[in-house]
Every structure is written in C-alpha cells, then in structure tokens.
Amino acid sequence: GRPGCECNSCFGGPDCSLRTPNCTADADSGNPLFLEPYWRRHAAASAVVFSGWHRMSYTTTGGFQSVELERQIRRLHGAVGNAVADDKHLVFASGSLQLINALVHALSPDATAASPPSRVVAAAPYYPAYRQQTSMFDGREYRWAGTTALWANSSRANSTDGTFIEFVTSPNNPDALLREPVLRGSAAAIVDHAYYWPHFTHIPAPADEDIMMFTVSKPSGHAGSRFGWALIRDDEVAKRALEYLRDSNMGASRDTQLRMLGIFKFMLANLRGKDDIFAFGHDVMRSRWLRLSAAVSRTRRITLQKIAPQYCTYFGRVREPSPAYAWVKCEMEEDEDCYEALLKANIITRSGVQYEASSRYTRISLLKSDDDFDVLMERLEDLVDADKYDD
Numbered sequence: 001g002r003p004g005c006e007c008n009s010c011f012g013g014p015d016c017s018l019r020t021p022n023c024t025a026d027a028d029s030g031n032p033l034f035l036e037p038y039w040r041r042h043a044a045a046s047a048v049v050f051s052g053w054h055r056m057s058y059t060t061t062g063g064f065q066s067v068e069l070e071r072q073i074r075r076l077h078g079a080v081g082n083a084v085a086d087d088k089h090l091v092f093a094s095g096s097l098q099l100i101n102a103l104v105h106a107l108s109p110d111a112t113a114a115s116p117p118s119r120v121v122a123a124a125p126y127y128p129a130y131r132q133q134t135s136m137f138d139g140r141e142y143r144w145a146g147t148t149a150l151w152a153n154s155s156r157a158n159s160t161d162g163t164f165i166e167f168v169t170s171p172n173n174p175d176a177l178l179r180e181p182v183l184r185g186s187a188a189a190i191v192d193h194a195y196y197w198p199h200f201t202h203i204p205a206p207a208d209e210d211i212m213m214f215t216v217s218k219p220s221g222h223a224g225s226r227f228g229w230a231l232i233r234d235d236e237v238a239k240r241a242l243e244y245l246r247d248s249n250m251g252a253s254r255d256t257q258l259r260m261l262g263i264f265k266f267m268l269a270n271l272r273g274k275d276d277i278f279a280f281g282h283d284v285m286r287s288r289w290l291r292l293s294a295a296v297s298r299t300r301r302i303t304l305q306k307i308a309p310q311y312c313t314y315f316g317r318v319r320e321p322s323p324a325y326a327w328v329k330c331e332m333e334e335d336e337d338c339y340e341a342l343l344k345a346n347i348i349t350r351s352g353v354q355y356e357a358s359s360r361y362t363r364i365s366l367l368k369s370d371d372d373f374d375v376l377m378e379r380l381e382d383l384v385d386a387d388k389y390d391d
C-alpha cells in the first residue's frame with residue numbers, strides 16, 4: 001500500500017491497496033509516480049520543513065531566484081554530464097510549461113517592432129503543449145505555424161514572413177528518439193530536454209544548445225512542485241525571458257525553490273552510490289519496457305518503436321532501453337484508430353492525432369505508479385491473449 005496516496009479509479013482504501021475489479025487502465029498522463037517508492041524509502045532524509053516566517057518576501061537575496069539553487073542545478077548538470085550549464089544563464093519557471101511562452105516571447109520581435117511575427121514550429125510527432133500554448137497567445141509577436149514538414153526544404157521558408165522558432169524535444173515525447181532541429185539557417189531552436197536524464201535515455205554527451213529547457217518533473221518526479229528551468233547562452237534572450245517570468249508571476253514559488261534545494265542536494269549526495277536515483281529510475285523503467293516488449297511480441301496487432309541499447313556516459317556502459325513512453329502502432333487494417341482499439345481493450349492512451357501523427361499511433365505512459373503499470377499489463381495481456389484465440 002501507499003499511505004497518503006491519491007487513489008485513482010482502479011484503487012481505493014486509505015492506502016490505495018483495494019483493487020477495483022475490471023477497471024480501465026489509465027496510461028494517458030505522464031505523471032512520474034514511478035519515483036514515489038524511491039522518495040518513500042528516503043522519506044526522512046528528503047523531508048523539507050520550514051517555519052512560518054521563512055521566505056515571505058517577493059524576493060530572495062539577489063532577485064527572485066535562489067542563488068544557492070542555481071549553484072546546485074549547475075552542479076547536478078555537471079555531475080550527470082547531460083548539459084553544459086556553466087556558460088549559460090539560468091531562468092526558473094513554474095514548471096517547464098511556463099517556459100514555452102517565456103522563451104518564445106524572448107526570441108520574438110518586440111510587439112512594437114516593424115518585423116512580422118515569428119513562426120513557431122515543431123516536427124511531428126511533437127509534444128502538443130507547444131501548439132496549445134503558442135496558439136493561445138498568437139498575435140503580434142508570434143504565431144503557431146504548424147509542423148516543420150510544411151517549411152523544411154521549401155522556398156517559403158526563406159521568405160521574409162518572419163523568422164522561425166523550432167521546438168525540438170530530445171529525447172522526443174512521444175517516441176523517445178534523440179532529435180536535432182529540422183530547420184536550419186536563421187531558425188532559432190528551443191531544445192526541450194525534459195527526458196534527457198539517465199532514467200530514460202543514454203547520455204552520449206553534455207547538451208550544449210543555445211536555449212535548453214528542463215523540468216524537475218521527470219528527473220526527480222516532483223511534478224506537483226511545478227518547477228522548471230531554462231539554460232540560455234545569450235544575455236539579451238535571458239533578460240527577456242526573465243522579464244516575462246517577472247511580469248507574469250514574479251518567478252517560481254519561493255516555497256518550491258526551498259523544496260527543490262533539498263531534493264537536488266539529496267540527489268547529488270547519493271549520485272553513483274547505492275541510492276543513486278538514476279540507477280533506481282533506470283531499473284524501474286527498463287524492467288517496465290522489458291515486460292511491455294515481451295507481451296507485445298506475442299501479438300501481431302500492435303508494435304512498439306524500436307530502441308537499441310546504447311553506450312551511456314553516465315553509467316559508463318552500454319545500457320538497455322528504458323523510454324518514458326511507448327509509441328504504439330496498430331498494425332491491423334481495421335484498427336485505423338489505435339486509440340479506440342486500445343480503449344476497447346480497457347486501456348486509455350493518448351492518440352497520435354494530438355501529436356499531429358497518424359491515428360494508427362497512440363502513446364502509452366510508462367511513468368506512472370507500479371500499481372498503475374500492473375493494471376496496464378493485465379489489460380495488455382488480455383488483449384494479447386484474445387488475439388491468440390482469434391487465429
């Protein structure tokens with residue numbers, strides 16, 4: 001059981017240990033509860049407690065970003081080897097969702113400028129929030145301009161209709177592939193490295209793009225704290241992003257920054273030891289991928305994306321695949337809508353259509369709690385077995 005948990009429709013009781021029979025497995029959201037057992041194991045050492053008088057001010061020493069937290073984040077990137085942080089500005093936000101508009105704003109021409117609005121694009125399949133957030137504020141500064149396929153290799157891309165801002169997610173959500181920008185030349189790239197941590201991918205080298213996005217939600221699992229950060233090389237872009245954060249919500253919550261300090265310090269102190277969070281996370285995600293792959297290999301109805309084992313500089317060895325999501329393809333002619341096909345088997349997924357991919361694809365989240373994953377596997381085994389009797 002999980003005392004103090006928030007139950008979902010498959011589980012009830014004070015510690016979510018009572019199973020609801022025949023419930024629908026929900027594999028839709030990327031809620032990163034796979035790390036909850038790690039933090040339960042270290043409940044006392046990772047606790048953050050502070051008094052009523054603490055951090056009441058709008059500002060902390062030096063502005064609204066904790067200087068000590070900045071230092072710990074730089075240390076974490078250095079120790080994990082997943083990003084070059086020392087030569088870049090750090091900008092905190094309430095989750096990396098808030099960074100989407102902060103960075104697009106920072107890269108776009110001033111609303112008073114004569115230049116046309118910049119065009120924000122991403123290559124399909126892409127994380128839908130880039131489109132949702134950008135089109136919410138379409139206007140003088142920028143507008144959503146669809147997928148890169150509309151513009152790559154096209155003469156229209158060279159026109160004077162406004163420069164491009166491309167969102168690049170690496171590893172990608174939904175398919176876990178490492179990615180690079182599609183548009184070249186004058187296009188600016190915002191590289192979202194939410195999943196560039198050793199739980200989910202091998203780390204070939206430290207990332208060193210001009211503008212990078214990170215979130216605490218995926219490396220530590222503290223999605224509810226709402227904390228993300230950007231690493232920005234250019235002084236002016238960093239200044240404009242900070243202005244956006246100041247004007248929209250006066251920066252990330254000071255309470256959250258205190259909690260993050262405790263969480264990052266704990267992670268750092270245990271790196272490469274027996275309580276390494278990345279060794280723990282990789283083990284969980286790898287064994288989930290193995291169980292899923294084994295079940296799927298017994299049916300011809302669905303297939304998964306292919307991921308090869310790769311050398312990881314963090315672990316210093318070749319590591320097995322352990323993606324955050326399965327990008328499922330329905331192979332049977334009649335399963336044109338893969339989301340619907342899985343829903344009939346009592347599994348809720350996220351349709352490929354949301355990622356501007358074909359409805360033949362759908363995404364399964366592998367990040368949720370152990371209980372959720374067990375229910376998902378039960379429904380999948382049923383699907384695979386039903387398929388066997390059909391033959």
Ligand code: PMP
Binds near residue numbers: 098228
């Ligand atoms: N970027 C990507 C690629 C994501 O998958 C997510 C969360 N699913 C986010 C950003 C947002 O994360 P948060 O707002 O929790 O920091």
